[in-house]
Amino acid sequence: MSYTVNMSAHTILIIEDDRFIGEMYVRSLKKAGYDVDWMVDGNDGLVAARNKQYDVILLDVMLPERRGTEILQALRGGGEDLIPNTKVIVLTNFEQDDESRLAMEHDVDAYLIKAEITPKKLLAILDQLS
Amino acid sequence: MAVVQPEQEPTIHEYWPRYWRRTLFLVITMQIIGLLVVGVALLLSGISDADSLEFWITLIAVLFTTILINWIVLYIVTEPLKQLTAAMAKIAGERSPLSPPNPNADRYAKSGLRPLLRWIYEDTNAKKDSQSTQAIAASDNGVLEAFTHSTSSFVIFDQDYNITIATEHAPLIVTEDGTKRLDLDFLNDTSLSDWIKECDEHVVNAEKTWLYIGTRPVGDPKRRVYDLTATYNKGSAHPVSVLLLEKTGEYGPDDSDLNFIAFAAHELRGPITVIRGYLDTLNDELADVVDAEQKELFERLIVSANRLSGYVNNILNSARYDRRHFSVRLVETSIASIYDSIADDMRLRATSQHRLLWVDLSHRLPTIAADPSSIGEVLGNLIDNAIKYSNESGTIEVTAEQHGSNLEVSVRDHGIGMPSNVVSNLFHKFYRSHRSRETVAGTGIGLYISKAIVESNGGTMSVQSVEGEGSTFTFSLPIYSSVADKIESTGGDSREFVAHNSGSWIKNHGSIRG
Numbered sequence: 001m002s003y004t005v006n007m008s009a010h011t012i013l014i015i016e017d018d019r020f021i022g023e024m025y026v027r028s029l030k031k032a033g034y035d036v037d038w039m040v041d042g043n044d045g046l047v048a049a050r051n052k053q054y055d056v057i058l059l060d061v062m063l064p065e066r067r068g069t070e071i072l073q074a075l076r077g078g079g080e081d082l083i084p085n086t087k088v089i090v091l092t093n094f095e096q097d098d099e100s101r102l103a104m105e106h107d108v109d110a111y112l113i114k115a116e117i118t119p120k121k122l123l124a125i126l127d128q129l130s
Numbered sequence: 131m132a133v134v135q136p137e138q139e140p141t142i143h144e145y146w147p148r149y150w151r152r153t154l155f156l157v158i159t160m161q162i163i164g165l166l167v168v169g170v171a172l173l174l175s176g177i178s179d180a181d182s183l184e185f186w187i188t189l190i191a192v193l194f195t196t197i198l199i200n201w202i203v204l205y206i207v208t209e210p211l212k213q214l215t216a217a218m219a220k221i222a223g224e225r226s227p228l229s230p231p232n233p234n235a236d237r238y239a240k241s242g243l244r245p246l247l248r249w250i251y252e253d254t255n256a257k258k259d260s261q262s263t264q265a266i267a268a269s270d271n272g273v274l275e276a277f278t279h280s281t282s283s284f285v286i287f288d289q290d291y292n293i294t295i296a297t298e299h300a301p302l303i304v305t306e307d308g309t310k311r312l313d314l315d316f317l318n319d320t321s322l323s324d325w326i327k328e329c330d331e332h333v334v335n336a337e338k339t340w341l342y343i344g345t346r347p348v349g350d351p352k353r354r355v356y357d358l359t360a361t362y363n364k365g366s367a368h369p370v371s372v373l374l375l376e377k378t379g380e381y382g383p384d385d386s387d388l389n390f391i392a393f394a395a396h397e398l399r400g401p402i403t404v405i406r407g408y409l410d411t412l413n414d415e416l417a418d419v420v421d422a423e424q425k426e427l428f429e430r431l432i433v434s435a436n437r438l439s440g441y442v443n444n445i446l447n448s449a450r451y452d453r454r455h456f457s458v459r460l461v462e463t464s465i466a467s468i469y470d471s472i473a474d475d476m477r478l479r480a481t482s483q484h485r486l487l488w489v490d491l492s493h494r495l496p497t498i499a500a501d502p503s504s505i506g507e508v509l510g511n512l513i514d515n516a517i518k519y520s521n522e523s524g525t526i527e528v529t530a531e532q533h534g535s536n537l538e539v540s541v542r543d544h545g546i547g548m549p550s551n552v553v554s555n556l557f558h559k560f561y562r563s564h565r566s567r568e569t570v571a572g573t574g575i576g577l578y579i580s581k582a583i584v585e586s587n588g589g590t591m592s593v594q595s596v597e598g599e600g601s602t603f604t605f606s607l608p609i610y611s612s613v614a615d616k617i618e619s620t621g622g623d624s625r626e627f628v629a630h631n632s633g634s635w636i637k638n639h640g641s642i643r644g
Contacts, residue, residue: 113399
């Protein structure tokens, strides 16, 4: 099966600590033609996001070293948006309490539960967003 | 005639003079009438002569004599009643011109009035004593006073179900007509007023406990949470009493049960993500390599993995719902697009289990106010349920229709159906009829949480079933245009929306009347 890729959005940063899950998404994204960087801890992820402007950031919440919420805060909170041209998608399996979730949803383009999102679905959503 | 002030109840002691005067008047009047009749009869018959002085003197003498005699006799005959009235007036605490009789006097023993007088004095006094003793005991124990130092409270209702006693920290509100009510939101539980109505109809004594009942919506800092126990005693002067134990601190958002379940769900979801993800990927990538049978096996794997994910969601949502932490964000969406997001999964479930799934959800239907992902779970649960309980090659129909300001969505199967006693228990957690088939699997949570989700979205759910013919589950959600302003004003927060929209806030607020 082939996927159409919108060539205007092809760099992706995925910050995900679970190796199986990370591998799975990275494999399908690369197969679909995206240029993917994968970080397994929060600090490395934040550094990468600051050093390069990605088209899309896939952000897990429960990360070691630095939580997804803090990363988002560092990139978009506090008045200044450091990544104005980037689509941020939260990909988590953790059922946050309503307040935290709402706070995140405010700053992101999609908030998804990984257990519901197969790689194929993720690609479809990326298509939709761009 | 004594001057009775207007709007004052007649007192006990006033009865006596009225009675005396009435009786005397009656007797004297009868006397006069009688004498008149005799006099006229004598005159008319000619026995007496109107000119005769003797006649008139006799008549008048007889009149006065008989009146005097009657007066005396009447006085004697009505004396006991006078004494009883005086005694009762004294016991009632009235200021009375009648002097109360001494029950120990000899003459009452002789006339036989003593036991009546004794009963009036002693029995009522005994009651008064015991009442005052109890009152002293209560205030000595400081029961009411103790409640002022406690965040828990005690509320007592009278026979009209008005609150007569409420200790210091009882969560009361004053309603529009000035009466006090308990300010409690029972959500999906039987409310206090509904339970009392049931008791009125069916039982003499009963007791019920509710856990984790809150006052205002979750998130309101003034919200209090209680465990309550209510007791009901038919016929008592105070038929209902409620003990409220304050538990706000214990049921806070950090309650460890919910954290445990949230973390457990997170753990379970990790492997589920990988299983579902690679199954989907391999199903596509190996499509040319597998034969038809192997493809079917893949499909069963996919269905099972999807089901597993759904069960984990059900467990997590039930846990949150039970702890009043479940709320959703309502947006404008369409039932067709909600179904689209689960369509592949549903199609696969139906075909792999040899059921025919027929879905008629037009994109032309009006948009609704709902949270897409949780309603998607509801549809998934209902279709899953329909698949389980229908027969080989059975048909399942999913349709939607506008009814007034709601959209009604129905999932219908033509399977084994349910008897009415099962239907009434259907939405209770863990309920599975003893007649459910051995081949059927399920946790019993699916229907419970589906109804809870629909209601959290501001809708309602119901079921109709005929044994042997099948069942139809219907849920209704508000059409977006009819609630757009409310959604906007509450920012789509489902709890606030439901509270203001459906009136369930009022219904579930422990109000007794109406």
